[in-house]
Structures are given as structure tokens and as C-alpha cells.
Amino acid sequence: MSAAIVQLRELRCHFASGEGLLAAVDGVNLDIKAGEVLGLVGESGSGKSTMGRIIAGLQPRSAGDLIIGGQAMPRHYSRRQFKAMSTQVQMVFQDSYASLNPRMTILASLQEPLWSQGVTGAVARDKACYWLERVGLPQSAGERYPHELSGGQRQRIGIARAFIAEPKLVICDEPVSALDVSVQAQIINLLQELQTEHNTAMLFIAHDLAVVRFLATRTAVMYLGEIVELGPTPALFEGPRHPYTARLLAAHLDGNIKARKVIAANTGKAAGHKAPLATDSGCRFAPRCPMAEPACSANPPWLRPTKVDTEAACHRLADIEILKLRK
């Protein structure tokens, strides 16, 4: 079970920007194990989508290694390599409308991943029909075009399309954040069913912490291109060690009216929100961190094991653990 299907080693993705090299993903080490659901949370701009796109082969990396199924992947894929890779990794996008070809019927869109693997004709058609039904759509929907379906229905197609080629890993980039609450529940349940049924590994990218808490077995927290905390979901949510994780959890509104969160105005020095640069030294969270010391800005922290089975990248980890224990 615990064989890693995807391994990231010092993965970096830098973009040229006006201020210098923008480090969207900066030195990420991560394993995605077979059959697990790995949640990836963080604010917008933290690099979580870029990371998903690199693994799916939609974005070339700048440096580091990407190993899928034990094979090192090239930085730029040839057509053939990309096809081979796409049998292992598939993606579900946030915008279900933009991710389907408006000029193709739903049934054709569903068969496309099969066609690219050389499965054609009646076999592909039957399989597509099966998947239509599996995700809870009537057969008649197959003859329709994307604009004729609702957002929830289109997202079901997006999911069927990702699972139909039986990949080892499905990357879900905010699959439910554009949907209504009641539809969101349907899609989350469907994803969970399919995941357990096929034992597919899933990288679930979201900013909604409750959804990640619900779905993910492990969770990684990203901040400005780096993973700052990583561990089993329950441990991470119950005992966050990194100050950023704690801040993120504190800002989450869980609909509990008995314990309204008193959020002080000016909590965020959001004005000091800076884009991460490749030349940064020290901890990127330090300017917003309540625990920051001058030393934090000198050297970058790295992931270290905590007492609760998670890993956190914080210079003051030892002090934080003492504080937590005292409570």
C-alpha cells in the first residue's frame, strides 16, 4: 500500500517577473502513496495549483526531480511520453465548463482519454456509457453538449473523464469550490466512493479546510511555494504545529454559533503580503508570524518531525511544542 506512485524531490518552478525570479514552487519534497488521499491546502498564490499542474505534466518544472511510478520524468514531454504519463495521472479542474470541449458531445469527451490509449469503437463507447451512469447521469446526457448541463453535472463528467482511463493518481484542483453547498456534498461523496472503489490515489487541492478534513488521509499545508506542515489529517488539524497552520485553522469558520471567533481587526499584515522570490532567505512566513525571532529571517527552515506524528518547517518548533504541552 505504501509504495509511492509520485515522488517529488526538491521540486522548483520559477517564473520571471518584474521583481526577479518568482518562486511559485520552491524546493518541495513530497511522496504520494498508492491509494491515499493527500489534501493540499494554502491561500491563493501559495503554489498549490502550480504543483498539481507540474505533476500532471501541464507545466514544466525549473529544477528538481519528478518520479512517477518509479520512473524519472523529463522536464519536457514528447508526445509519446506525455501519453504514457497520462495513463497514470489525470486531473479534475475547478472550472468544469472550461475543461470540456464545447464542440464535442459529452459522450465523445468521455471517450477521448480512451481513444488516446488506442481503445476505440464499441468498447470505448460502452465504457463511456457505463461511466455516465456511474457518476449518476442519464444516458441521454451523452448526446448533449457541455453548455446544456448544470455546473454539478459538468463536474461529474470531469470526474468520470479523469477516472475512465483508470489512472493511479487523480489530481483534483478545487473541484467543488465553484459549486453550491448541496451539489458540493454530492460531488464530494462521489469522489470518495470512486476513490475507495478503485483505490486510486488522489491529490486534493482545496482552500476549504472542512472539505480536506473530510476527505484526506494526509494533509500538506503550503505557504508561498513551500510545504510548511505535513502529516496525517486528524493529527494536523487537532494539533497544528506551524504558526501558519494554526492561523489558517483559526480563520476557518465552522458554523459554530456557540463559539464565535473573535477576530481582531488588523489581524493580517496583509499589506506586507509579498510574492516569493527565488532569492529569499529565511522563513517566508516570518513577517506575518507571531512567534518570529530575528534568526527566523536568516535561514530557511526545513521539515522536522513533531511529537504528534506530523512534520513542520519552523525554527521555533521546539518552543511551540513546549507551549502546546503546557496547555
Add this chain to the structure above:
Amino acid sequence: MKLLELDNLQVSIGPVQAVRDVSLSLAPGECRALVGESGCGKSVTAMSLLNLMPPTAQTNAARWDFAGRDMRQLSEREWRRIRGNEIAMIFQNPMTALDPTQTIGSQIAEPLRIHKGLSKREARMRAIALLERLAIANPAQRAAQYPFEFSGGMLQRAMIAMAVVCEPQLLIADEPTTALDVTVQAEVLSILRELRESSGTAMLFITHDLGVVAEIADSVSVMYAGQTVETGSLQDVFSREAHPYTQALKRAVPNMENPHRLEAIAGTPPDLRHPPKGCGFAARCCERMAICDQLPPNFPCESTAAHQARCWLWHPEHPARWRESEQ
């Protein structure tokens, strides 16, 4: 004395009866959340309250009083004096709601010059002071910048500044935090709460996020298929929810404390071109009775005086009530 009394608001746009029966009231300084899924008529209600619906829309209300005036009688000239002055609105997407060709400062100052007759210089000073209060660093420089130079959270704060600059009696906020990160959302909510406490502005807060509702609202109105189906205080609606739709909605949201299987609401909302004869929610309701399909529960049934649910379950002669009276 209520600030706003709205009774049986109906808005139809061509063949679509977008709002079929919305009744709500607001006391000065009260924050009422208007909750519902997309397409249920929340935003149409908000736009109607500002008389901003297109001329093709037909609006009707049994009663529509604001600050002692009958709003149904007003001319467009009189409306212009109210909009942005006595009733102001925060729109969901600040990027499209702000003028890209004008500086932030002049957009915030504009209502002051129009409604309060302030000079350009004075209005500008007031705008800068307000930006500073909303925790924007270097407000004088920032006021001279254009919307594209602001981040999402800062734009939303600029939008808030524009809405509150004339100290309106009623502030309508249409999903003001939906597009924002959790940490920025927490900040915006705390700013709104502070403004409400300091100036006693009543607020109609439109959202589909129950977590946000629990955080900011005093009272809640739940909308479904163009009708307010449940109205009550925050405690009423969150801990003694009376309408089956509200109950279903709460079961569909993932909860951080006790992750349970999500119960999606089966089916889809009715087509508002041909609204159902009986209760709008009947087709998806697990408590459905024969009468639900035939007659709409058009009397707002009362569980207590302030807590009302539009549902046959709360009819005084429903068997459940008999048992209560016997006890």
C-alpha cells in the same frame, strides 16, 4: 421601529418568477443574513432593494417601507438620492464593480461629492482617512492607484470603503467574502463587524456560506426557489432549524469537529418559469405530505412568534402540534 419592512416581494424577469415571496425586516443596527443556493433569488432581492433591476423586470410588494417611507412610490430622481447615501451595496466581485479607469481614491470620494456636496479636496481627505481605518498601509499613495494595482482583499476593502463612506443606514453585502482566502475573509468580516458596531449600520448579508453566517449575523432568512422559507434569530435557525430545507442544508456541509458522511440533497431546484403548485421544496423533501404538492404553505407558519418556517409541518393542526398541546 423597524428600518426596513418588506412583505411579499415578487420580481419576475420575463417568464422567470425569480422572486416569488420574500418577506423580511431589519431593525436599525441589525445584521440579517440571507442564505440560499445560487438561483434562489438572493441577488435579485438585493438588486430590487436598490431599485437596480432592469426595466423589463416587474416588481411587486405588499409592503416596502424604508425609514418610514413607502419605497414603491419613489421616482428615479428620489432613488438616486438614496442609493449610495442611505442604502449602499458591496458587490461580490470588486474587480468588475470598480471602474478600472479611475483611481481608488476618487471612486471612494465620489459618493461624498455627489451626496454630501463636499469639495474635491475634502472628499479626498475623508477617503484617505477611511482607507487608513480599513488597515490599508500608505493610504495616501494607495488612493492614487488604480484597481489593477490592488490585491483581491484590498480591492474588497476599497469596495467596502466606497459603500460606507456616506454612513448609510442600510448596507447590503452581496457575497462580499466568497472570492477571498480564509485569512482575508476573517479580516473583512472583522472590519464589517467593527463598522456596524461603531456606526450602527443595519446590514443585509447575502451568502451561501453557513460558517460566515454563524460568525456575523444576528438573524437569518433562508431562501429557496424565490421564497423565504425560514426566518428567525441566529440561534433559532442554527440550533432549532424548523424547515426541512434548512435541516438538509446543514447536513450537506462538512463539519470539522465530527466528520460524518455528507447527506447531499437529492434532486434539483424547481424551474422558476413554471414554479410548482404546492411547496417549492416538496419534490426534494423527506417530510413530504400529500398536501405539500397541492397547496403552497402560503401562510408563514409559526413555531414561535419570531421564528417562522414556511412549511406544512408547522400548521397549527399538524398532528405533531396536537401532541404538544396534550402534553
